Amino acid sequence: MAEAAAPAVDRERLVDDLRRLVRTPSVTGDEQAVQDVVATILTELGVAVERIETDPAEFARSDPDWPGQEMPRTELPVVVGRLGRSGGRRLLLVGHTDVVPIGDPSTWTVDPWGAEVRDGRLFGRGAVDMKGGCAAILGAVRALVTTGAAGGLDGELVVAFVPSEEDGGQGMLAAIRAGVAGDMAVITEPTDLDVVVAHAGAITFRLTVPGRAAHASMRREGVSALDGLMVLVRALEVDEAARNAAETDPLMTALGLPYPTIVGMVSGGDWASTVMDRIVADGRYGVALGESWRDAEVRLRRVIAEAARTDPFLRDHPPTVELVGGRFSSARVADDHPLPVSLADAVEATLGRRPRFLGEPYGADMRLLVNEGATPTVIFGPGNVAVAHSADEFVPLDDVVACSRVLAAWVVRELAPGS
Numbered sequence: 001m002a003e004a005a006a007p008a009v010d011r012e013r014l015v016d017d018l019r020r021l022v023r024t025p026s027v028t029g030d031e032q033a034v035q036d037v038v039a040t041i042l043t044e045l046g047v048a049v050e051r052i053e054t055d056p057a058e059f060a061r062s063d064p065d066w067p068g069q070e071m072p073r074t075e076l077p078v079v080v081g082r083l084g085r086s087g088g089r090r091l092l093l094v095g096h097t098d099v100v101p102i103g104d105p106s107t108w109t110v111d112p113w114g115a116e117v118r119d120g121r122l123f124g125r126g127a128v129d130m131k132g133g134c135a136a137i138l139g140a141v142r143a144l145v146t147t148g149a150a151g152g153l154d155g156e157l158v159v160a161f162v163p164s165e166e167d168g169g170q171g172m173l174a175a176i177r178a179g180v181a182g183d184m185a186v187i188t189e190p191t192d193l194d195v196v197v198a199h200a201g202a203i204t205f206r207l208t209v210p211g212r213a214a215h216a217s218m219r220r221e222g223v224s225a226l227d228g229l230m231v232l233v234r235a236l237e238v239d240e241a242a243r244n245a246a247e248t249d250p251l252m253t254a255l256g257l258p259y260p261t262i263v264g265m266v267s268g269g270d271w272a273s274t275v276m277d278r279i280v281a282d283g284r285y286g287v288a289l290g291e292s293w294r295d296a297e298v299r300l301r302r303v304i305a306e307a308a309r310t311d312p313f314l315r316d317h318p319p320t321v322e323l324v325g326g327r328f329s330s331a332r333v334a335d336d337h338p339l340p341v342s343l344a345d346a347v348e349a350t351l352g353r354r355p356r357f358l359g360e361p362y363g364a365d366m367r368l369l370v371n372e373g374a375t376p377t378v379i380f381g382p383g384n385v386a387v388a389h390s391a392d393e394f395v396p397l398d399d400v401v402a403c404s405r406v407l408a409a410w411v412v413r414e415l416a417p418g419s
Helices: 002-008 011-022 032-044 056-062 127-146 170-177 216-221 225-246 293-309 312-316 338-351 366-371 397-415
Strands: 048-053 077-084 090-096 121-123 156-162 184-187 195-199 201-210 261-268 278-287 320-328 357-360 377-379 394-396
Touching: 002 127, 002 397, 011 032, 011 121, 011 127, 011 397, 032 048, 032 077, 032 127, 032 156, 056 170, 077 127, 077 170, 090 127, 090 170, 090 397, 121 127, 121 397, 127 156, 127 394, 127 397, 156 170, 156 397, 170 366, 184 338, 184 366, 184 397, 195 338, 195 366, 201 225, 201 293, 201 312, 225 261, 225 278, 225 293, 225 312, 278 293, 278 320, 293 312, 293 320, 338 377, 338 397, 366 377, 394 397
Parallel strands: 090 156, 090 184, 184 377, 195 357
Antiparallel strands: 048 077, 077 156, 121 394, 195 377, 201 278, 201 320, 261 278
C-alpha cells in the first residue's frame, strides 16, 4: 500500500489547496476563515471532521501550562480530521494555520496574499511557514483516500490544524487538552525535508528600568534609565555567552548560537531635554535544550537581579521583569527512537536519500506534544525556514509534493495491518 499511496499524491490538487490556504489571510488571532477552508477540503474528501472551540480568555486563566500569547484574540479554532479505526495505534500529522503579519507591503514584489507561482515556487505570506506543510498533509490524506489505503489502516490517523502557534502555541495545547495526542506525531514545519529531533525554546520578556528625572542642563542630578538598561543588557550578553558555551549536545553546538538573547524593542523618555526616568524594553531569552520555560524564567530573573545589585541606583530601585508573550520550552526525541528512524526510512524509500537529524534554535509546537501530550514528535516539512516571516516568502512546490508523498508512505508503513 505504501508503494501505491506515495505516487498517488495529486500535484495539481495539492497546489490548488495551497493556493486556497495562502489566499485566505490568517494573521495570528484571526484564523477562523482559513480553518473553514481546511474543514471544507477535508469534508470534500469524505474525512470525519471535528471542530474544537476553546474560550481563549478562560483558557489563559485556568490552564497552568498556558503558553502565552502576543496577539489579541476572541477565538481559538482547531480543526481535526480522522481516518482509519480508533482503538489501535494513533498517528498525528499536525500543522498551524496562523501566519505573521506581512510587514511593510512595499518590501514585497508580489501580492502577499496572491499565491503567485514563479519558477516552481509559490509565493505569499505563510507559504513556507507553514501552509506548504498544511497542504502537504492534505495531499497525503487525499492520496490515502483515493487509493483506498485509508480503509485498510490498522489504526487511526489524526490530522490537526491549529491556530496561535506563532505567538505561543495555545491552539496546540487546546487540541491536546481535547484529546489530540497519540503514539507518534509529525509537524510539517519547514525543514528542507530533513528531520528535526530537537529544538530550543524561548520566552518573551519585558524589563521596566527606573531612573531619576532631571533637567538636561543638570543631568548629573538625575539618573538615566538608559544607563541602567545598558547594565542589564551587558549582563544578558555575559549570560548568553555562558549558556551557549555550556551546551554539549552536537545537534545544538552545530548551530553556533543555539540560545540567543536579544532586546528587540525599547521605549522611554518623554522630553528631549529631560533625563529619562523610565525605560521599557522587550526581548527574547533563549531556553536551552532540557530546560522548560519556567527554568529559563528563573535564570533570567536571577541574571537581572544580580546585575541590578552591582549598580548603585538599581540596587535600591530594582528593575522589574515580566513575561509578556510566548513561553516555549525545549524538546528532544532520541535519534534512535522508532519515530525518526521510521520517518527517515520512508524518506529514503520515497525520495532516494537519507535525511539528516537536526536540532533547531527556535521554539515550536513539538514541545507541547512531547511535554504535555506525551506524544513523541518530530518536525519534517517542505521549504527552508530562512525565508519564513520575510518579504517574498515562498515554498518550492517540488518540496511540498515530496513531503506529501513521504507522509502518505509513512502513514501506510506504520498503520498497515501487521506492522
